[in-house]
Amino acid sequence: MKPRHDIYSSITSQLVAAIEAGAGEWRMPWHHKGTPVMRPTSAAGRAYSGINRLVLWASADAHGFASGTWATYQQWKSVGAQVRKGESGTHVILWKRQERDEPTASENEGDDRAARFFARAFVVFNEAQVDGADDQVEEAEAPMPVRIANAKAVLERAGVPVTFGLHDAHYRPQEDRIYMPSRSAFETDEGMISTQGHELVHATGHSTRLARDTLRDYHKERAIRAREELIAEIGASFLMADLGLACAPRPDHAAYVASWLKALEKVASVKVV
Numbered sequence: 295m296k297p298r299h300d301i302y303s304s305i306t307s308q309l310v311a312a313i314e315a316g317a318g319e320w321r322m323p324w325h326h327k328g329t330p331v332m333r334p335t336s337a338a339g340r341a342y343s344g345i346n347r348l349v350l351w352a353s354a355d356a357h358g359f360a361s362g363t364w365a366t367y368q369q370w371k372s373v374g375a376q377v378r379k380g381e382s383g384t385h386v387i388l389w390k391r392q393e394r395d396e397p398t399a400s401e402n403e404g405d406d407r408a409a410r411f412f413a414r415a416f417v418v419f420n421e422a423q424v425d426g427a428d429d430q431v432e433e434a435e436a437p438m439p440v441r442i443a444n445a446k447a448v449l450e451r452a453g454v455p456v457t458f459g460l461h462d463a464h465y466r467p468q469e470d471r472i473y474m475p476s477r478s479a480f481e482t483d484e485g486m487i488s489t490q491g492h493e494l495v496h497a498t499g500h501s502t503r504l505a506r507d508t509l510r511d512y513h514k515e516r517a518i519r520a521r522e523e524l525i526a527e528i529g530a531s532f533l534m535a536d537l538g539l540a541c542a543p544r545p546d547h548a549a550y551v552a553s554w555l556k557a558l559e560k561v562a563s564v565k566v567v
Contacts, residue, residue, distance in 0.1 A: 334362045336369065336418075346386040353384040354420065360460045361421035370419060375426040383417035442483040445537040449490050454497045456490065463489045465496040467509060472497065484540045488530055491537075495529030496522070 334342040334350040342350055342364065350364055364384070367377050377383075421427045438446070450456065454465075454472055461473040472493040480486040499506030499522070508522035534541040 334364055336363070336365050342386065349384060349386060350418075357420070357422075359420040359422045363421040363427070364418040366416055366418055370424050370427070373427075375424045377419045377424050381419060381423040383419045383423075385415050386418055387413045388416055389413055438477075439483065441538070442487060445487045445539055446490070448537060449487070449494055449533070452494055452497070454494060463493055465493045467497075467500055470497065470500055470502070482540075484534075487537070487539055488534055488541050491533040492526045492530040495526040495533070498529070499525075 334347055334354075336342070350362075353359070354362070364386075365373075367383075370377055454470065456472045456474055458474050458476050461475055463472075463474050465472050472490065474486070474490055474493070477483070477486055480489070496509060498504050499509030501510070506522070506525070508518050508525065511518045512522050513519070531541045
């Protein structure tokens with residue numbers, strides 16, 4: 295086992311490298327869109343937390359891993375998978391609680407006998423670094439509540455095809471198709487429906503529908519992009535209200551707030567004649 299200072303140094307270095315890599319676009323390891331890779335778990339299904347989650351986010355981003363499943367060499371072996379030769383692992387920390395001995399009668403009553411904690415490092419490998427991981431039995435997904443299933447059916451009746459998988463949520467006008475993360479990537483089912491509704495509103499701007507210029511010119515400049523996102527946000531809130539569901543906020547659109555305000559102020563300044 296490495297000395298403690300080496301554990302901290304290794305993990306700190308990984309985070310520093312990730313932060314420096316994203317500094318130009320203010321994209322940190324903790325800025326994400328909720329895809330499964332951002333909910334790291336072990337091969338046994340236990341969730342990683344705290345600093346380990348940050349480290350695994352950074353490692354997944356640096357290596358382009360699409361899976362959120364990590365395990366030690368022996369853990370992968372126990373489920374019939376094999377880490378490929380030459381693969382480099384990622385260090386994580388497991389904190390262990392060590393109870394101190396009970397005080398004796400000769401010791402001072404005020405002596406501090408609280409439990410101590412110590413860190414132990416482990417090396418884990420992503421599912422993308424092993425062979426045979428696909429043979430694992432995946433946990434069955436919980437049944438979808440009727441109101442969510444009904445809302446999803448309403449959105450799908452709009453006729454815009456939706457592909458669920460290891461994607462960030464987005465709409466591709468050239469394909470006239472919505473791409474969505476899997477259901478497990480969302481905190482709530484309402485969040486999934488809200489996000490799908492947001493992307494569906496983008497689809498209304500397709501050249502075969504409303505031919506909205508803000509969708510057509512989406513990538514030309516930030517102000518145009520912000521107006522299109524504002525349309526999608528408001529449209530999604532209308533959809534969710536009609537479906538009787540909560541509208542989940544989109545943290546990834548926080549950078550547009552200033553532009554949204556400018557767009558709204560511009561509308562408010564127009565005089566009616």
